Amino acid sequence: MPPVLAARGLEKRYRRVQALAGVDLEVAPGQLVGLLGPNGAGKSTLVKIACGLVRATGGTVEVAGAPAGSVQARRALGYLAELFRFPAWMSADEVLTLHQRLTGATGGEAERVELLELVGLPDARRTRVAAMSKGMQQRLGIAQALVGGPPLLLLDEPTSALDPAGRRVVRGLLEQLRERGTSVLLNSHLLSEVELVCDHVVIVDRGRVVAAGTPAELRREGGVEVETANGTRRFADARRADVPRLVRELVAAGEDVYEVRVVTSTLEEAYLEVVEE
Secondary structure (H helix, E strand, O other), rough: OOEEEEEEEEEEEOOEEEEEEEEEEEEEOEEEEEEEOOOOOOHHHHHHHHHHHOOOEEEEEEOEEEOOOOOOHHEEEEEEEOOOOOOOOOEEEHHHHHHHHHHOOOOOOHEEEEEHEEEEEEOOOOOEEOOOOHHHHHHHHOOOHHHOOOOEEEEEEEOOOOOHHHHHHHHHHHHHHHHHOOOEEEOOOOHHOOOHHHOOEEEEEEEEEEEEEEEEHHHOOEEEEEEEEEEEEEOOOOOOOHHHHHHHHHHOOOOOEEEEEEEOOOOOHHHHHHHOO
Protein backbone atom coordinates (compact mmCIF):
# COMPACT_ATOMS: atom_id res chain seq x y z
CA MET A 1 0.00 0.00 0.00
CA PRO A 2 1.24 3.54 -0.71
CA PRO A 3 2.53 5.55 2.27
CA VAL A 4 0.13 7.80 4.18
CA LEU A 5 2.88 10.42 4.48
CA ALA A 6 5.74 10.74 1.98
CA ALA A 7 8.40 13.46 2.04
CA ARG A 8 10.97 13.39 -0.76
CA GLY A 9 13.97 15.69 -0.99
CA LEU A 10 12.21 18.12 1.35
CA GLU A 11 13.97 21.48 1.76
CA LYS A 12 13.11 24.61 3.68
CA ARG A 13 15.17 27.77 4.02
CA TYR A 14 14.43 30.73 6.26
CA ARG A 15 16.67 33.39 4.71
CA ARG A 16 20.16 32.24 5.74
CA VAL A 17 18.97 29.33 7.87
CA GLN A 18 18.62 25.93 6.18
CA ALA A 19 15.94 24.26 8.31
CA LEU A 20 15.57 21.20 6.06
CA ALA A 21 18.17 20.03 3.59
CA GLY A 22 16.75 17.17 1.54
CA VAL A 23 14.73 15.05 3.97
CA ASP A 24 13.20 11.75 2.84
CA LEU A 25 10.59 10.23 5.16
CA GLU A 26 7.68 7.82 4.84
CA VAL A 27 4.91 6.68 7.16
CA ALA A 28 3.14 3.49 6.08
CA PRO A 29 -0.52 2.71 6.82
CA GLY A 30 -0.92 1.67 10.45
CA GLN A 31 2.69 2.55 11.26
CA LEU A 32 3.83 4.50 14.31
CA VAL A 33 6.94 6.52 13.47
CA GLY A 34 9.00 8.43 16.01
CA LEU A 35 10.63 11.65 14.83
CA LEU A 36 13.68 12.51 16.95
CA GLY A 37 16.27 15.26 16.92
CA PRO A 38 17.73 18.09 18.98
CA ASN A 39 16.12 21.53 19.20
CA GLY A 40 16.45 23.30 15.86
CA ALA A 41 16.94 20.05 13.94
CA GLY A 42 13.97 20.76 11.64
CA LYS A 43 11.34 18.44 13.15
CA SER A 44 8.68 21.09 13.73
CA THR A 45 9.28 22.60 10.30
CA LEU A 46 8.70 19.19 8.71
CA VAL A 47 5.43 18.74 10.63
CA LYS A 48 4.23 22.25 9.73
CA ILE A 49 4.92 21.63 6.05
CA ALA A 50 2.97 18.36 6.22
CA CYS A 51 0.07 20.25 7.80
CA GLY A 52 0.17 22.91 5.09
CA LEU A 53 1.09 25.67 7.55
CA VAL A 54 4.51 26.31 5.96
CA ARG A 55 5.55 26.08 2.32
CA ALA A 56 8.58 24.03 1.36
CA THR A 57 11.47 25.62 -0.52
CA GLY A 58 12.11 22.40 -2.42
CA GLY A 59 11.04 18.78 -2.64
CA THR A 60 7.56 17.37 -2.14
CA VAL A 61 5.28 16.17 0.66
CA GLU A 62 2.17 14.10 0.07
CA VAL A 63 -0.50 13.10 2.59
CA ALA A 64 -2.62 10.14 1.49
CA GLY A 65 -1.43 10.77 -2.07
CA ALA A 66 -2.42 14.46 -2.12
CA PRO A 67 -0.03 17.45 -2.02
CA ALA A 68 0.48 18.79 1.51
CA GLY A 69 -1.72 21.81 2.16
CA SER A 70 -4.42 20.77 -0.29
CA VAL A 71 -7.99 20.21 0.87
CA GLN A 72 -7.64 16.46 0.35
CA ALA A 73 -4.42 16.34 2.38
CA ARG A 74 -5.83 18.37 5.26
CA ARG A 75 -8.86 16.12 5.48
CA ALA A 76 -6.56 13.09 5.73
CA LEU A 77 -4.66 14.21 8.81
CA GLY A 78 -5.25 15.17 12.42
CA TYR A 79 -2.83 17.40 14.31
CA LEU A 80 -2.09 18.02 17.98
CA ALA A 81 0.37 20.83 18.68
CA GLU A 82 2.69 20.71 21.67
CA LEU A 83 1.30 23.93 23.20
CA PHE A 84 -2.42 23.67 22.54
CA ARG A 85 -5.16 25.39 24.53
CA PHE A 86 -8.89 24.70 24.53
CA PRO A 87 -11.32 27.33 25.88
CA ALA A 88 -11.52 26.73 29.62
CA TRP A 89 -15.30 27.19 29.74
CA MET A 90 -16.01 24.50 27.13
CA SER A 91 -16.92 20.94 28.01
CA ALA A 92 -15.24 17.99 26.29
CA ASP A 93 -18.37 17.47 24.19
CA GLU A 94 -18.38 21.12 23.13
CA VAL A 95 -14.70 20.98 22.14
CA LEU A 96 -15.33 17.99 19.89
CA THR A 97 -18.49 19.58 18.47
CA LEU A 98 -16.50 22.68 17.53
CA HIS A 99 -13.86 20.61 15.74
CA GLN A 100 -16.52 18.61 13.93
CA ARG A 101 -17.86 21.88 12.56
CA LEU A 102 -14.38 23.12 11.64
CA THR A 103 -13.51 19.92 9.76
CA GLY A 104 -16.95 19.29 8.30
CA ALA A 105 -17.14 15.89 10.03
CA THR A 106 -20.60 14.34 10.01
CA GLY A 107 -20.20 11.80 12.81
CA GLY A 108 -22.32 13.79 15.24
CA GLU A 109 -22.91 12.67 18.82
CA ALA A 110 -22.07 9.03 18.08
CA GLU A 111 -18.57 10.00 16.93
CA ARG A 112 -18.01 12.21 19.99
CA VAL A 113 -19.05 9.44 22.36
CA GLU A 114 -16.83 6.91 20.56
CA LEU A 115 -13.78 9.21 20.61
CA LEU A 116 -14.11 10.00 24.31
CA GLU A 117 -14.38 6.30 25.07
CA LEU A 118 -11.34 5.59 22.90
CA VAL A 119 -9.16 8.07 24.80
CA GLY A 120 -10.42 6.94 28.20
CA LEU A 121 -12.75 9.87 28.94
CA PRO A 122 -16.21 8.27 28.70
CA ASP A 123 -17.54 10.18 31.72
CA ALA A 124 -16.06 13.57 30.80
CA ARG A 125 -18.57 14.73 28.18
CA ARG A 126 -19.91 17.49 30.45
CA THR A 127 -16.62 18.21 32.23
CA ARG A 128 -15.21 21.70 31.61
CA VAL A 129 -11.66 21.99 30.33
CA ALA A 130 -10.79 24.13 33.36
CA ALA A 131 -11.63 21.19 35.64
CA MET A 132 -9.49 18.69 33.72
CA SER A 133 -6.05 17.50 34.69
CA LYS A 134 -3.20 17.90 32.22
CA GLY A 135 -3.48 14.22 31.32
CA MET A 136 -7.21 14.54 30.61
CA GLN A 137 -6.61 17.60 28.42
CA GLN A 138 -3.89 15.72 26.54
CA ARG A 139 -6.25 12.84 25.82
CA LEU A 140 -8.98 15.27 24.78
CA GLY A 141 -6.43 16.82 22.41
CA ILE A 142 -5.83 13.45 20.80
CA ALA A 143 -9.59 12.93 20.54
CA GLN A 144 -10.00 16.22 18.63
CA ALA A 145 -7.18 15.18 16.28
CA LEU A 146 -9.18 12.02 15.51
CA VAL A 147 -12.37 13.89 14.56
CA GLY A 148 -13.45 12.77 11.10
CA GLY A 149 -11.34 9.59 11.22
CA PRO A 150 -8.16 10.81 9.48
CA PRO A 151 -5.74 8.04 8.46
CA LEU A 152 -2.75 10.05 9.74
CA LEU A 153 -2.06 11.76 13.07
CA LEU A 154 0.75 14.27 13.62
CA LEU A 155 1.46 14.50 17.35
CA ASP A 156 3.93 17.04 18.72
CA GLU A 157 5.29 16.06 22.17
CA PRO A 158 2.02 14.44 23.34
CA THR A 159 3.53 13.09 26.60
CA SER A 160 6.13 15.73 27.52
CA ALA A 161 4.10 17.34 30.33
CA LEU A 162 2.63 14.11 31.74
CA ASP A 163 3.64 12.05 34.74
CA PRO A 164 4.62 8.36 34.27
CA ALA A 165 1.03 7.17 34.74
CA GLY A 166 -0.23 9.68 32.16
CA ARG A 167 2.47 8.67 29.69
CA ARG A 168 1.49 5.03 30.08
CA VAL A 169 -2.14 5.88 29.28
CA VAL A 170 -1.12 7.75 26.12
CA ARG A 171 1.18 4.86 25.11
CA GLY A 172 -1.74 2.48 25.41
CA LEU A 173 -3.87 4.83 23.31
CA LEU A 174 -1.23 4.99 20.58
CA GLU A 175 -1.10 1.21 20.48
CA GLN A 176 -4.89 1.11 20.08
CA LEU A 177 -4.68 3.55 17.20
CA ARG A 178 -2.11 1.36 15.48
CA GLU A 179 -4.45 -1.63 15.86
CA ARG A 180 -7.21 0.44 14.24
CA GLY A 181 -4.92 1.10 11.26
CA THR A 182 -4.28 4.78 12.07
CA SER A 183 -0.77 6.00 11.20
CA VAL A 184 1.04 8.28 13.64
CA LEU A 185 4.07 10.54 13.26
CA LEU A 186 5.23 11.21 16.82
CA ASN A 187 7.55 14.15 17.38
CA SER A 188 9.12 13.67 20.82
CA HIS A 189 12.17 14.27 23.01
CA LEU A 190 11.29 11.33 25.29
CA LEU A 191 13.40 8.62 23.71
CA SER A 192 12.32 5.97 26.20
CA GLU A 193 8.69 6.50 25.16
CA VAL A 194 9.56 6.30 21.46
CA GLU A 195 11.57 3.14 22.06
CA LEU A 196 8.60 1.48 23.78
CA VAL A 197 5.86 2.28 21.28
CA CYS A 198 7.24 3.14 17.81
CA ASP A 199 7.69 0.71 14.92
CA HIS A 200 10.16 2.96 13.12
CA VAL A 201 12.40 5.85 14.18
CA VAL A 202 13.80 8.74 12.13
CA ILE A 203 16.56 10.89 13.65
CA VAL A 204 17.01 14.36 12.17
CA ASP A 205 19.89 16.74 12.84
CA ARG A 206 20.71 20.04 11.13
CA GLY A 207 17.91 19.49 8.65
CA ARG A 208 19.05 16.04 7.51
CA VAL A 209 18.11 12.46 8.32
CA VAL A 210 21.16 11.05 10.12
CA ALA A 211 19.69 7.65 11.06
CA ALA A 212 16.51 5.66 10.46
CA GLY A 213 15.25 2.19 11.25
CA THR A 214 13.40 0.17 13.85
CA PRO A 215 14.46 0.73 17.48
CA ALA A 216 16.10 -2.70 17.41
CA GLU A 217 18.08 -1.81 14.27
CA LEU A 218 19.35 1.45 15.77
CA ARG A 219 20.49 -0.16 19.00
CA ARG A 220 23.95 -1.71 18.86
CA GLU A 221 25.37 -4.78 20.53
CA GLY A 222 28.05 -3.99 23.11
CA GLY A 223 29.48 -7.35 24.16
CA VAL A 224 28.36 -10.43 26.09
CA GLU A 225 28.16 -11.02 29.83
CA VAL A 226 28.14 -14.57 31.23
CA GLU A 227 27.14 -15.23 34.82
CA THR A 228 29.18 -18.14 36.21
CA ALA A 229 29.82 -19.67 39.63
CA ASN A 230 33.03 -17.65 39.77
CA GLY A 231 31.36 -14.33 38.96
CA THR A 232 30.46 -12.36 35.83
CA ARG A 233 32.69 -12.86 32.81
CA ARG A 234 32.63 -10.00 30.29
CA PHE A 235 33.52 -10.37 26.61
CA ALA A 236 33.48 -6.82 25.25
CA ASP A 237 34.06 -7.71 21.59
CA ALA A 238 31.64 -10.65 21.44
CA ARG A 239 28.29 -10.60 19.67
CA ARG A 240 25.13 -12.70 19.82
CA ALA A 241 26.53 -15.16 17.27
CA ASP A 242 29.48 -15.84 19.62
CA VAL A 243 27.31 -16.96 22.55
CA PRO A 244 27.17 -20.74 21.78
CA ARG A 245 30.95 -20.90 21.37
CA LEU A 246 31.60 -18.95 24.56
CA VAL A 247 29.29 -21.19 26.58
CA ARG A 248 30.90 -24.35 25.19
CA GLU A 249 34.37 -23.06 26.01
CA LEU A 250 33.41 -22.07 29.56
CA VAL A 251 31.71 -25.40 30.25
CA ALA A 252 34.69 -27.28 28.80
CA ALA A 253 36.93 -25.30 31.16
CA GLY A 254 34.87 -26.48 34.14
CA GLU A 255 32.76 -23.33 34.62
CA ASP A 256 29.13 -23.52 35.75
CA VAL A 257 27.07 -21.14 33.53
CA TYR A 258 23.91 -19.63 35.03
CA GLU A 259 22.99 -16.77 32.71
CA VAL A 260 24.05 -15.17 29.43
CA ARG A 261 23.26 -11.54 28.47
CA VAL A 262 23.89 -9.84 25.15
CA VAL A 263 24.57 -6.21 26.06
CA THR A 264 22.90 -3.69 23.73
CA SER A 265 22.83 0.09 23.72
CA THR A 266 19.60 1.93 24.40
CA LEU A 267 17.91 4.07 21.77
CA GLU A 268 19.09 7.10 23.76
CA GLU A 269 22.72 5.98 23.47
CA ALA A 270 22.31 5.34 19.74
CA TYR A 271 20.67 8.76 19.33
CA LEU A 272 23.46 10.59 21.17
CA GLU A 273 26.07 8.76 19.13
CA VAL A 274 24.69 9.75 15.72
CA VAL A 275 23.83 13.31 16.76
CA GLU A 276 27.26 13.95 18.30
CA GLU A 277 28.92 12.55 15.17
